[in-house]
Amino acid sequence: xxxxxxxxxxxxxxxxxxxxxxxxxxxxxxxxxxxxxxxxxxxxxxxxxxxxxxxxxxxxxxxxxxxxxxxxxxxxxxxxxxxxxxxxxxxxxxxxxxxxxxxxxxxxxxxxxxxxxxxxxxxxxxxxxxxxxxxxxxxxxxxxxxxxxxxxxxxxxxxxxxxxxxxxxxxxxxxxxxxxxxxxxxxxxxxxxxxxxxxxxxxxxxxxxxxxxxxxxxxxxxxxxxxxxxxxxxxxxxxxxxxxxxxxxxxxxxxxxxxxxx
Numbered sequence: 001x002x003x004x005x006x007x008x009x010x011x012x013x014x015x016x017x018x019x020x021x022x023x024x025x026x027x028x029x030x031x032x033x034x035x036x037x038x039x040x041x042x043x044x045x046x047x048x049x050x051x052x053x054x055x056x057x058x059x060x061x062x063x064x065x066x067x068x069x070x071x072x073x074x075x076x077x078x079x080x081x082x083x084x085x086x087x088x089x090x091x092x093x094x095x096x097x098x099x100x101x102x103x104x105x106x107x108x109x110x111x112x113x114x115x116x117x118x119x120x121x122x123x124x125x126x127x128x129x130x131x132x133x134x135x136x137x138x139x140x141x142x143x144x145x146x147x148x149x150x151x152x153x154x155x156x157x158x159x160x161x162x163x164x165x166x167x168x169x170x171x172x173x174x175x176x177x178x179x180x181x182x183x184x185x186x187x188x189x190x191x192x193x194x195x196x197x198x199x200x201x202x203x204x205x206x207x208x209x210x211x212x213x214x215x216x217x218x219x220x221x222x223x224x225x226x227x228x229x230x231x232x233x234x235x236x237x238x239x240x241x242x243x244x245x246x247x248x249x250x251x252x253x254x255x256x257x258x259x260x261x262x
Contacts (some may be wrong), residue, residue, distance in 0.1 A: 057154055104119055
């Protein structure tokens, strides 16, 4: 998932859509009945294991997407504390206190959020809890959670390394920002990027089967989010947030399909 925490402040709907995009890009637990990922060790990866796996997956994603690696990619393992610090830093950099206050008051007035709900703490906690990997287009670096089993890391790598390849060819951060000040258009561009990375990830999961996402017209991308209700923070989330998180992957898929037909 790339870094786009700033979009949490485009109002509640934009907030939870961005959270869903973030989770869709980071928390990828495909159900075995639909797609079978390449076999790998289930133990936490060492740095050497991580680098070797990332290089292998990067080569595979280059073949799947048709995008060649232009420059060497920075990669690193991160602890949960480091990921939390990153989330807080990004939120502080993108902070617009007046806008966030107005968004929250509006959401409370419409009954979408409980009065006094602490959005900042919720976002920090849920992202720290859920992030398993991230490509940062600002620093052009890919990093992944050091507690995640290598088998899960490969799925995350497939998604995030697609973003890395796209960034080297299309400068994705600048492309998304070019839609400003139209916030809907900016979120739509984010959804296109997430949809393309999701599609590439599914193709990766189906390597060796002779099939691809094109062979699954009825594929439901929300299955890639796994059981979000089983996570401690999301169990306490307002219903409006949860329903939007489940709906967002389908929007990404539709936007990705429409962008490919133009």
